[in-house]
Amino acid sequence: MQALEGVKVLDLGRALAGPMCGLMLADLGADVIKIEPPGLGDDSREWPPMVNGESTYFMSVNRNKRSIVLDLTTAEGKEVMLRMAETADVLVENYRSDVMDRLGLGYEVLRKVNPRLIYCALTGFGRTGPRRNKPATDVYAQAFAGIMGLTGEVDGGPLRVGVSMADMTTGLFGAYGVLAALQARHLTGRGQLVDTSLMEGQVAFLSYHITAYHATGKVPQSQGAGHPSIVPYGAFRCSDGWVAMATFNDRLWQRAAVGLGLRELAENPRFLTISQRLANREEFLDIVNARFLTKTVDEWVAIMEDLDVPLAPVNKLDKLLADPQISDREMLQTFHHPAAGEVQTFGFPVKFSETPCEFRRPPPMLGQHTGEVLREYGFDASHTGVQA
Template identity: 65%
Template sequence: MIDVAEQPLHGIKVLDLGRALAGPLCSLMLGDLGADIIKIEPPGLGDDSRAWPPFKNGESTYFASANRNKRSIVLDLGKPEGQDIFRKMVKSADVVLENYRHGVMDRWGIGYEALCELNPSLVYCSITGFGRTGPYATKPATDIYMQAFSGLMSVTGEVGGGPIRTGVSICDLTAGMFASLGITAALQARQKTGRGQLVDTSLLDGQLAYLSYLLTAFGATKEVPGKSGSGHPSVVPYQAFQASDGWVTLAAFNDRIWQRAAVAMELGHLTSDPLFITNVERVKNRDELIPIMQERFSTKTVDEWVSLMEDNDVPLAPVNTIEQIMSHPQVLHRDMIQEIDHPVAGKLSVFGFPMKFSETPCSNRYPPPTLGQHTNEILNEFGFSDSEISELKNLFVVSSGKI
């Protein structure tokens, strides 16, 4: 039995204005670590992702994937009464998280400068497309926009082919992860100083960080990185190959592994060929090497290659489908697929906690909330009486959900 009170972020109250994926992924991580996440949603449809298919019993599985361990309140921040309620909540909150376009919160009178006057110990995290400073600060951005703008799509896809979006919303996910790291660091700094601060991150900032070695390579060589398909610009062979009944990936990231792989494939003579003897030479001569290897890979099944390479201590993996990986014994052993009971959708599978703590493990306390499910409960906690809540509902400032 997990003692929630012992979790790292127990006692931290987060006012979560995150929408879609970047903000919600950030607050999910904080919630898994024990923080009290109060998800503040606008009237009507609430978080945009509630309307994104596929659905189960009318509930979006996309929304469900990023919103466990949260309580939902519907609050109209566009109305003065809603802004007043939010200010009252901020006075006793630890964190405000939002991913609105820069300037929106200021127009409502609840931006960083205004809120830190109310609560100097507040950690305020802003996730935007481009950051809060610079010539593009007020421009909006979505995940695919940033995949294109950041340069990611220029290096994604087959050689000679068009730009390809990654299979997941990597820019949103990256920004959410960096935001959660920034918030926890700011909370740690507050322990020392007693003061909160602004945490400013963006889809652009996060993606530039993830482009990593490609940026450094260009800076050194002035050669513009291009597409490598499933391969790698700096390591060969390091890519996918087609077996007789599916696909595998080989990761020969040093010469020792290359030698073992070549011997296992009965291509040992290539290890002494001057064209392929070192990784530097293999990168130069990949167009000669890869077809030879592909021809050999086509002679065996995926399972045969996996078994053969494991016997020779060579990292080769099957290209699994989502169905296959969700039932894999290693994934199940690590509790990376968990089942939750949603009040409307019923049982749903979600990813497990990607961090394992020996003493203070993460916990799954709340299923993803229905829209406004906890409005009354949360307002009561912040000192609003039932009669005041009824009046606010009559003014359409707040509303409650169906559960």
């Protein structure tokens, strides 16, 4: 058994935020039907790199789903969609907030068809407010919501986080909201609208920065790999690469100082506490940075592990995926795809003792399951609204 076994999900997501939400539910056992428009389908099917015509980007977030093609602008496509919604538990979409309403398939319409339906809408800014119909992408959200304003070197320009964090966290928050709504429905018998956005997820991630700004009135600035409240904390260059170290209390710094051979620095009254080290950050880090340059990454890792100091190599992807912890935690999964062949992607990041996740299906080809799904709902396999 899986946690969401028996739950039916209609996934109208495209690109990343919506598909990520659907993926989380699919991995937990839900029957997720990915509904794609005719032509190219999900936008991300065209995003390189490609393997035998299949996008690795698309394949990374669409496993465990079935794909059907429907033209929701036609009467036939709407008819199929409405019938599917009658028995669905969840619908996920990440269009602008007015698109589904204009199609005649918005929340108010579908809740009348199925009062138990949980309708999860992922947008750029939410379904209310002056920006509700504005377009937004991952980099737009990172910029607008302040993440890029905090990311980058102290004296450099803003940087986008190296993964599509706004999209992916929105998908995660959406799945979190769906699970809460399923529990609420268990108590009340009623579905509801789950409404979250790229902006809101990024603002939530500002967390302690918001609280500190309210308390001090100081606008937080980019710290590079450093931390505004803790030092030493961040990335340090070694003789052959980089490490990251987090001495988030004075006891850890005392141990790190032993490993660095800087006992005298740890005993200096100007650097005894976190507050004192912050007050003298530049002078302090000049000494620490110079010491890290004297050894290799592996040497520092070995020294600090012996002292139980949290210090890690700054890994590139190839080295990370070769680490035995990754395989032990099943964080790499391999599928056989009918066109792309062997496909490798990330595993589910939560483990369950009683309802483990299963990787049942490879990412679907466009419309691969159209006939199969339509027959399940009593339609002829050609009843899609798509012109031949």
